[in-house]
Amino acid sequence: MLQPWSGTFTMDITQIDYTEKDEIKGLIQEQLNSLSNDVRSVLQDPELNQLQRCLLLSRLFGDESDLQFWTVAAHYLQSFSQARQLCVPVPEGQGETDTAQGGPAGHLDICHDTLCESAYFQRFQLERVHLQEVKRSSYEHTKKCADQLLLLGQTDRAVQLLLETSAENSSYYCDSLKACLVTTITSSGPSQSTIKLVATNMIANGKLAEGVQLLCLIDKAADACRYLQTYGEWNRAAWLAKASDVLKRWAEHLFSPQVNQKSKGILVLLSLGCFLKVGEMLHSMRQFDRAALFIEACLKYGVMEANDSTNILSHPMQSLPP
Template sequence: MTNIGTIKCIAWKGDNIVFGDQDGQVSVWDLKLKTQRTIHTRRGWIKRIRFAPGRGNTKFGVLYLDGMDIFELREGKLEMLSSLKSPKEIAKIIDIDWAGSDRPVIATNDGCVIVFDILLKLSHCKIEDLELPGALLMKYFLHHQPWSDKYTFKIEAGGLREEDAKLVEDINRQFSLIDRDLADYLPVCKFGVAERCLLVARLFGDESDVLFWTVAMNYLCKEKISPIKEDNQASSGDRFVPQTPAYKETNDLVVLDNPEEQEKKFQEKQLYGCHPLESYFDTICDNLSYKKYQLDRVALHDSKRATYDHTKKCAENYVMLGQTDRAVQLFLKQNLTIISITQIGLDACRYLQTYSEWDLAVWLAKSTLSYSEFAEVMKRWVDHLCSPHVNQKSKAVLVQLSLGQFSKVLEMLYGMRQFNRAACFAEACTQFGLLDKSDDTVSLVEAVYLEYARLLSNLGYREAAEHYCTKAGEKGEQFLKEVKILFT
């Protein structure tokens, strides 16, 4: 391909292949005539290309960060049929497809599916997600009930507005259908709010919540047993020599630890100990587990190597994972002489990040660097994930969790307007004793509780809204007065 940048999407129909790059260029390659036609849209990053259905129909839609265009191939030329700006003319478009040969359909971030005519002027239908306050109330009610002395599975009639009496009956009827074993365990969850939120997410089939709370609970437990910063020191090399604490710098022959302190640590480990995240979580796993998974993968490739290139690849991976002895053995088996093997460190990760090789940079950092260097690489990755053209903030939140930056996680959830998740996470951190008491954090937590109180008030749940108002500082007290007036 000539005159085209980094390809970001591709579509194929009949004899035509359409490419879209990060600079906004659309290029069509005719397989039969072996010709290429390119047009510069000047719309920036192309996210998706979709051909319309029907034999001989050469219309296709192109999705950008700021809208979409409809093109058609006519007599070997690209012709634009229509264009739509987002969010100027419509809510932000998150996906496009076709409902018919001349009926483009789009999905927007406000929960709508809209079918247009080919000129993108008339919409034939608009299907919105139904508002289901009952489902939200059920979920939020099961997450945490700090306003009640006892965890229950029944919403009292006085807890909601009078006009919501039928809704209360429906919700309580659904509560009665919950599996008995789950209903018995939810009030006494071993890991408190975090585990309860995870179980409720599984009950509701909320994949996003399941992912978040699985990672959150894992790192909350790890941080409770041993700070992540200390844990990750072991990943800096093949051998780890712990630093001697100042109070142990002595010439005595024997230094005994405080028995009570050791017993407390042992009990915490027994209580909060949990299995590491599965390999499915990949870069979100802790460094020691991640390195083990990578070594297992390289060992699998090593056992199946057949060519020199394969051997070289295995050796390079062993070197970067710190297993230089095994790398030397591989080269010697191929009758090669190794002149030198240099350790790749932070500079290599910075170089990789500069050229957008983020996955390889993270792989190298988690496998070889000390915590401080590794954290620097990961924080740059978080910034990259949060950038407008990438917009993977949910993944960035998981990365912050893996770094043990719980205050940052809370700040990001608040910025993403995920107030329920933020409030429950603040409660979970408080239960684990892992939320710092700085003025900034206290203000952030109060802001989270205030917005959560507003959300609960909008859903009509007075009792819960009043509780979180009392935890939201001065602004919470002001809003509490509004809540009382609203529900009178």
């Protein structure tokens, strides 16, 4: 509990006027007293900021959902805040993390997958494909590597793998034609129109993966993502795109009643820097405490301006009906 007049924190809540009954306050105080001296000293350190406190408490309580939320929130709040201070525009979904430019050290851990920054995520996926390529031992494995390389824009290496197909393989002719196509693609209007027509026809006839590859070859990744979303392949679309317009649609999909993965959708919005929307969603899910703490952190980091909306979200009890 913060004591503003002294700038210190106390672990004694017995004199605090809480609405809970005395026995509840007693149980809370008992739990606080059970904390080790090391933890108590950290929590009472006035230099510990709010995000650090939220992260520490989520670990102490073993709350996985809270821990994941505050880990992602802390990273992107710092990222967008420092970019704003430097007047550096940060694309949605790609937090600025270069320490040379003043961003927070390191990246969001890759265990967060598509929530990571675009450049870091794509670099990791490329390293992953290269590792798989070294260990490949069958045609199916080689084909998978070639497909991934095409989606990642590594056309030269993909062609090399396609040309490795043995003449005895039933896919030899198709792989050879694909290798020729990849090496001869131009940016001219007629060729792009033809390839796009072929791609859409393939998708319409059940060849979704092949059609998506063709669209990526002519720099139509956004169209490819929309097709993937249309056919319900939302995770593959997010993997391919890492672009704000696609990820926003993914978040909306996660919020839909049919899917109802709102917690995951909130994490996606965090990675896009849609902080006010995050607060509103938390409030609508009746996670009032988390919403209030998050809005307060946003205001402190300067990524949000105080207004009527933020006042309602940061003081939830005032917005509830009597």
